[in-house]
Amino acid sequence: MNSTTALERIAAQAAQSSGKPVNRVDGRKKVMGEARYAGEFFADGMTYGFALPSRIATGRIVSIEAARALELPGVLMVLTHENRPNMPLHDDAYKDQSAPGGMPFRPLWDDRIWYSGQPVALVIAESHELARHAASLIDVTYERTDHRTDFREAEADAYPPSTEKGGFEPPPAPRGDADAALMAAPVSIDQRYSTPAEYHNPIELHGCTVIPEPSGKFTVYEKTQGVLNTKQYLMKVFGFADDELEVISPFVGGAFGSGLRPQYHLPLAVMAARDLKRPVRVVLTRQQMFTFAHRPMSLQRVALAANKDGKLQAVIHEAVSETSQYEDYCDVMVNWAGQLYACDNVRLDYKVSKLDVPTPADMRAPGAAQALFPLEMAMDELAESLAIDPLKLRLINYAERDGNKNLPFSSKALRECFEEGAARFGWENRPLAPRSMREDNELIGWGVATGIWDAMQNEASARAEITADGRVIVGSATADIGTGTYTAMSQLAADAVGVPLEAVDFRLGDSRLSKAPLEGGSWTVSSVGSAVHAAGVRLCGKVVALAREHGGAAFASALPEAVRIDGDHVACGDGAEERLPLGELMKRAGLDTIDAQVTVTPHDKQQSYSMGTHSAVFVEARVDEALGAVRVTRVVSAVAAGRIVNPKTAASQVSGGVVWGISMALHENGQFDHELGRQMNHNLSEYHVPVNADVHDIDVIFVDEHDDIVNPLGAKGVGEIGVVGVAAAVANAIWHATGKRVRDLPITLDKLFA
Known part of the structure; x- marks a missing residue:
């Protein structure tokens, strides 16, 4: 055949x-x-590693004194930049498939400190507890330099990332004259919004188990979203031949972007295992989970203009997000505004600003999750100015083609998402004015937002x-x-x-x-x-x-x-x-x-179409009028994602995305002490995420959608679409309940009372 x-x-x-x-x-x-997960495999002679984090944000290591640690019985090694094995000099050896432009981070490379929490030593001992205790005995002397972790101070130095360095595709070229149309339109809104740094916190901590075999082959059990990417990275960095290395990852306890790139624990563990010729396990602590991959902070401007009938005359979306000093990480943030709604005058712009932090990374629906919050909130603000139902405004400006690419959609059942979601939610009963619904001491509001994500093969x-x-x-x-x-x-x-x-x-x-x-x-x-x-x-x-x-x-x-x-x-x-x-x-x-x-x-015919997954999110929020406490009590998410292979697991994925969106709207916020240049809430006690009491009814609808272009199966995938638009729908519901617009996430009671 x-x-x-x-x-x-x-x-x-x-x-x-x-x-x-x-x-x-x-x-x-x-x-x-x-x-069995990466940190649960075992071999005779197992040893355990603990990475010692830097106490300063920027500067240099003057000296490292490890004698007290090495005196402890059972401590086998302290690896630092002074005694690490020789490593390749060129940057390409450290680039993996998902690396952005710039210089990849190389742990223990030299005495330079790029960010607070950067590993400065790896202790290997016969137990994890001993390794951690020994690390506390290491005396590191630093020479501090000035650092910058305040993103709003860095905004002025934002620049367009270089396309030559890789990892970034510039926004689509402007069409029409959005600035002139904004000035000329009878109705417009022009607002600024922000989203904070958010951190990957899967239940399974990042870690690996590296087992050298007598034959010279290495077996690496790693928490990863791509065993081949991990293997290729290790082959380039350490010079393994193809048959000398095997990477295994049968189960992953959550990742959603944090496992796309090899994180610093992996090369550290391989260094130690090669030197000791013994199995090495390195598992990061919860605090160390805050020292690498995260969703970048963003500052965004969205300006929309319409005629009195609600037809969009101008769309402007500008965004600045953070990156590290050594890599240009870029989420695709502004493109969605030019694709989601029909408009002849569109201008999109995206820049990054360097901070003394680790390089951000993909986090579930990277770019879309941050960008749809201001865009969909701005659509609600425009609807308010026009005295039009916000769902009606979205339908008035429904895009039949992808305006960015000037291509038809391979399929787009977003109208059906709006229709079926609104019917299930009861949207027709929503009063137009805010503060119109209450029950006892709670104000009740209903919000809506659109979701979109690329369908890729x-x-x-x-x-x-x-x-x-x-x-x-x-x-x-x-x-x-x-x-x-x-x-x-x-x-x-x-x-x-x-x-x-x-x-x-x-x-x-x-x-x-x-x-x-x-x-x-x-x-x-x-x-x-x-x-x-x-x-x-x-x-x-x-x-x-x-x-x-x-x-x-x-x-x-x-x-x-x-x-x-x-x-x-x-x-x-x-x-x-x-x-x-x-x-x-x-x-x-x-x-x-x-x-x-x-x-x-992928088939060539895909190039003639724009392919995407779409959703309509409807949210009910209740706000305690006296206390400002917010409860999201009901969510309906209607999704058009082509063929659904397993509705049960797919609905679970969308529900999980909704929870993540609620978390983005109300809870998650990486908080920095800018004097120290360090994140202070690096634990699950103070870095807030939803618990069971925060999550109520979530209803997922899969709208029938046939697509014979997107791939042979007609399936688009649902991992990302569940989170997109949820934060905006929550914010819009809170406004409808209270009459208060909060444009800076997360929406906390102090902002509601401000």
Whole structure:
């Protein structure tokens, strides 16, 4: 079966089949404690590392005295910039697949301090507790220099990131004259908004276990969203040959961007394991989780103008966000404004400012999560000025084409999202004026916002194999960060091969498996899923061909579509069926197993379309009039994401995104002491996130949407879309409840009372 035929069959089967809300295939392992994470693998002679953080924000290390630490029985090593192994000099050796432009961070490279919390030493001991205690005995003398961590002070020095350094695509060129249209329009709003630094806090701490083997090979168990990315990074940095290194990551306890890049614990652990020739485990503390990946702070201006009927005349979105001193990290923040609404006059601009902080990183819906907050809040402010229902205003300005690219959408069921979400929520009963609804001492408000995220597909490969007893083994070197990848891929493989879900064993998180992209961007089902399904189709085709060749007269004369796999047999015919054991078929064909390897790449026709996932978010917020306490009591999220492979896990993803959006709106805020240049609330006691009492009813609707352009499966992915727009909908609901606009996240009671 050639690849064209396989892809045609994928499309046909995807169009005919509907997703089933099955339980997670890996669920039992997780609840029974059988799932093993990066810091839970063990080997004889295990040692433990603790990274000592810098106490200053910028400057240099004058001296490091480690004698007291090394005197402790059981302390094996203290690695510093003075005794680390020789490392490559050129920056490219340290760049991974998701690295932004600039110089990648190299732990223990030299005496320079870039940010507070930067690792300055690694202690290796025979227990984690001993390593941590020994680190406290190390005396580091610093020479401090002036630092800058106040983002508002740095805004004046913002600059457009260089496209030559990589990692950044400039905003679309202006269309029309947005500034003139803004001045001429009868109704306009022009406001500034801000979002704080937010920090990745998955339950599983970042860590790894590095095991050297007698043969010279290294096995690395790492918390990562891409085992191949991790392997390539380590091969470049340490000079491993391909067959000298294996990276394994079967389970990840949450990541959503923090695991895209190798973090500093990984090269430190490999350094120590190579030197000691013993297994090394390094797991960061919760405080150290605040010393690398985070969503960058942003300052944004949104200006909108409309005629008296509500038709947009101008859209201006300008943003500045933070980056580190050594890399140009850029979220795509302003593009969405030019894509989401129809307008002839649009100007978008984006800059970054350098701070003495670690490089930010992708965090669930990077760019869109921050940018949709001011854009969708500004749409509400414009609706208020026009005395138009905010949902009606969005429909008046509905974009039938992507204005940035001047391309049609491959599919866009956003109107249906608005319609079905509004009906479920009861939006028609919303009074236009704020402070119109209350119950006892609580003011009640209803808010709405639009969500959008790119639908993307990357090249991916998968291998499928069927054994004599009818077991189907499928593998691809992707990841499961808690999103349900094991389950969705098993479903797609079962559907393609024609076997029960229980007969499928899907394998991931191993660098020996078929190539797969990083798990991020909501493209895993689109990319890896397409490859898995294609491999299953090809495998099924091989079984059918072998049955017709070696199965006897009945199979030889049967139409190919009449031959199928039935448990550990192949069968054909209606009524009185002809059946042949798979093992016998393989024996006749001289095979132990039957396998198929497939690589699926994006189709050229995708270039002629804009592809995206859309949502409509409706929120009810209640605000205690006396205390200012906010409760988000009801959320309806209506999502158009093409084919939904598993509605149960997909709804879970969207619900999790909604919780994250509530957290963004009301809770999360990295707070700095600018005298020290250090984040002060680097723990889960003072860095606030929602708890059970903060989350009430969340209703997820998947709107029917067919798309045969976005990928062979017609699936767009839902990892990101759940969070986008939620913070804006919450802010809009709070305004409707109180009449108070809070344009700086998070919305806390002090701001409501200001």
